[in-house]
Amino acid sequence: MGDALRITPHDEWCREQHATHPHATSDICIHRGTALSTGCVKGDEIMCPYHGWQFDSSGTCTRIPQLEDPTRIPPKAAIPAYDTMERYGLIWVALHKPDHDLPEIGEFTDPNWTWVTCGPYEWNAHASRQLENFTDFGHFPWVHPGLLGDPNRPVVPSYEVSTNGHIVSYDIVRPEATNTEDFPVFANSDTTAPMRRSRYEIHLPFTLLLRLGWGGREGMVYFFVSQPIDEQHSRGFLLIGRNYNLDQDPRVLQDFEDVIFNQDKSIVESQRPKKVPYEPTAELHMKFDAVALAWRNAMRANRFDD
Structure with a gap:
């Protein structure tokens, strides 16, 4: 288990750590709108604190514990995921495709x-x-x-x-x-x-x-x-x-x-x-x-x- 980090109070995304590469997804659970940043990182996935749903780094829901058949996860059970990079000691998150590169130092x-x-x-x-x-x-x-x-x-x-x-x-x-x-x-x-x-x-x-x-x-x-x-x-x-x-x-x-x-x-x-x-x-x-x-x-x- 690990902690999820809310990058902004805008409730737009949260961050999870997978190996050495940061990942960013929407902070809003598709199920009932819960802030995923109040949950935790379980393995390589973020887990919603409300119903235990889990999402991988691509935003795909991988587990709904309430389902009788755990394989029948609906395609809509997903959240937006964003491109990230780590540079100059900061984690950069792109909500859209960047128009320009970062400054060169x-x-x-x-x-x-x-x-x-x-x-x-x-x-x-x-x-x-x-x-x-x-x-x-x-x-x-x-x-x-x-x-x-x-x-x-x-x-x-x-x-x-x-x-x-x-x-x-x-x-x-x-x-x-x-x-x-x-x-x-x-x-x-x-x-x-x-x-x-x-x-x-x-x-x-x-x-x-x-x-x-x-x-x-x-x-x-x-x-x-x-x-x-x-x-x-x-x-x-x-x-x-x-x-x-x-x-x-x-x-x-x-x-x-x-x-x-x-x-x-x-x-x-x-x-x-x-x-x-x-x-x-x-x-x-x-x-x-x-x-x-x-x-x-x-x-x-x-x-x-x-």
Whole structure:
């Protein structure tokens, strides 16, 4: 016996573990609508807690214990099954055939890089708000003073945004905090007026790949995914790689990101409406909001604005 895992409170699917490969099926039993994630995994199959029906990884019902003839299972006794893959330490579930591949992170298999998993971050906010917050650097001096931003240098430098289908990308060199005392996680040696070079890629709808550096060989990669739970809740997953401080205790970086995300959390949870309004005139946009506007337009163009 094992446990079934409900991936989302949407009651859309559950996960079972078969050997080393994850499987995902609908979380709703075809019989009486019971949440299969409240049941258990028996052998290689998931068992409904209500009547003991069992379903294999393809969603086919293999056992109805109430039947006099156990071989007479009706064809309709089945639940939807979904394609899955495990990559970058996450399990990905495709409810439909994917339109695009996952982002490529070449550094992930480079032995000269170390990787730290942070989160997950559960927010009472829609995934669109959680993701957009990650792309916004205008708030750094006010929400993260001394950690990410410098209140004495709040001006956002000009930057260009490009959109290529489902990818929105931009480069920026911006002021950052000295960050030398509380959390020594960055590799910038400038303690007077440090600048950070960042390359962002937003992969629609809610995945972000960020590469940053300071002009030397040291670099970091941030891979962030916001999982939509429902219209008012999201779960953020964060994977961070770097090619320096390879022996540093992972808790240093994890504690730092916990502070950052907790500072963001109360702000983003206060936003109304809970979901980003993709219509360009719904909120006021300034020049430094170019990435938000480009991402919102791309979401509309790719029909992710429902």
